[in-house]
Amino acid sequence: MAAGISRAWGWFRGNPWVRTALSPPGYLSLAFLTLGGFVAGVIFWGGFNTALEYTNTEKFCVGCHEMQANVFEELKGTIHFTNRSGVRATCPDCHVPHEWTNKIARKMQASKEVWGHIFGSIDTRDKFLAMRKHLAEREWERMKANDSLECRNCHSSESMDLTKQNPRAASAHERFLFSGERTCIDCHKGIAHRLPDMSGVPGWQ
Amino acid sequence: MRRSVFLCLVSIVPCLAAGAILAQDAPRLRGPEPFTKEIPAPPMQRQVTDDVRVRRNYPDQPPVIPHSIEGYAMDLNANKCMSCHARKFTDQSQAPMISVTHYQDREGNTLGGLAPRRYVCVSCHVPQTNAKPLVDNVFTDMDALAEPERQPERGRH
Numbered sequence: 153m154a155a156g157i158s159r160a161w162g163w164f165r166g167n168p169w170v171r172t173a174l175s176p177p178g179y180l181s182l183a184f185l186t187l188g189g190f191v192a193g194v195i196f197w198g199g200f201n202t203a204l205e206y207t208n209t210e211k212f213c214v215g216c217h218e219m220q221a222n223v224f225e226e227l228k229g230t231i232h233f234t235n236r237s238g239v240r241a242t243c244p245d246c247h248v249p250h251e252w253t254n255k256i257a258r259k260m261q262a263s264k265e266v267w268g269h270i271f272g273s274i275d276t277r278d279k280f281l282a283m284r285k286h287l288a289e290r291e292w293e294r295m296k297a298n299d300s301l302e303c304r305n306c307h308s309s310e311s312m313d314l315t316k317q318n319p320r321a322a323s324a325h326e327r328f329l330f331s332g333e334r335t336c337i338d339c340h341k342g343i344a345h346r347l348p349d350m351s352g353v354p355g356w357q
Numbered sequence: 358m359r360r361s362v363f364l365c366l367v368s369i370v371p372c373l374a375a376g377a378i379l380a381q382d383a384p385r386l387r388g389p390e391p392f393t394k395e396i397p398a399p400p401m402q403r404q405v406t407d408d409v410r411v412r413r414n415y416p417d418q419p420p421v422i423p424h425s426i427e428g429y430a431m432d433l434n435a436n437k438c439m440s441c442h443a444r445k446f447t448d449q450s451q452a453p454m455i456s457v458t459h460y461q462d463r464e465g466n467t468l469g470g471l472a473p474r475r476y477v478c479v480s481c482h483v484p485q486t487n488a489k490p491l492v493d494n495v496f497t498d499m500d501a502l503a504e505p506e507r508q509p510e511r512g513r514h
Contacts, residue, residue, distance in 0.1 A: 342430050346432070349434045357440075
């Protein structure tokens with residue numbers, strides 16, 4: 153056993169790539185390598201985040217005609233696009249988590265959407281409409297699982313003044329939202345885009 | 358030929374004259390400005406959203422909507438109104454149930470749910486605004502006609 157480990161270790165150390173990586177530098181100074189590594193790290197990290205933030209803009213999202221011709225057109229008529237106070241929720245505000253780890257996780261999932269774009273899975277209106285229920289259900293499921301986090305990034309129940317709401321909304325929020333019985337997306341579906349065929353969806357008929 | 362031209366004129370001139378005379382009497386829904394002048398649109402009216410049920414003016418009147426319906430889906434795929442007013446959702450929403458007449462098709466057969474011909478709620482039920490009526494409303498409540506002695510407010514409405 154011990155002999156086996158020792159042999160494996162010897163083989164590992166004997167590998168020319170490992171030998172090069174583990175031996176001290178022959179020409180470059182320690183200061184160059186330390187500072188250079190630091191600068192390279194800053195450049196890499198900054199570039200990575202800049203690229204990440206660029207993919208998190210409305211401009212980037214509607215760069216694909218699937219988004220521009222379908223969901224973005226539909227968003228334009230809604231309260232999240234134009235309203236009395238002039239605040240706009242853009243695509244990533246609702247569809248990408250704001251917190252870093254979850255954002256990266258969502259971005260990795262989005263590689264599937266790049267695949268869909270390349271192979272044209274919704275590149276016509278008809279294809280999009282045929283897929284709409286599936287697409288919507290994915291978003292509903294995601295928002296249900298994270299307790300409508302993207303809604304709550306702007307609309308928190310703590311800062312909600314029920315006396316400013318009409319009685320109908322106030323009582324619904326009191327009974328279902330504050331009690332934790334439901335989350336935003338359970339009732340507020342289709343507020344920013346048109347709905348798919350809602351037959352079979354709970355709360356609709 | 359000349360005769361028919363003459364007849365034509367004879368028939369057209371009174372029509373034009375009548376039009377001119379009647380036009381002066383017609384209520385000007387667009388305001389006092391002449392139609393050749395472009396006037397700015399009046400501001401949008403605020404909807405009544407106080408959630409208080411409004412009395413019907415006659416028994417068959419479709420009740421008006423006392424809440425905002427902005428952004429409510431109403432198309433082939435989805436009907437947001439039914440998420441509260443359908444029979445099965447009235448306990449959680451405390452909204453009035455759609456009338457039983459809405460379960461009947463045009464032959465009077467009772468169906469299991471909302472009849473397709475009643476699907477588009479806003480064909481009959483509409484929200485109200487605080488807009489000032491453009492012309493006076495001289496509508497009189499049926500009760501005031503049938504029982505004038507018990508309706509002292511007659512004449513005020």
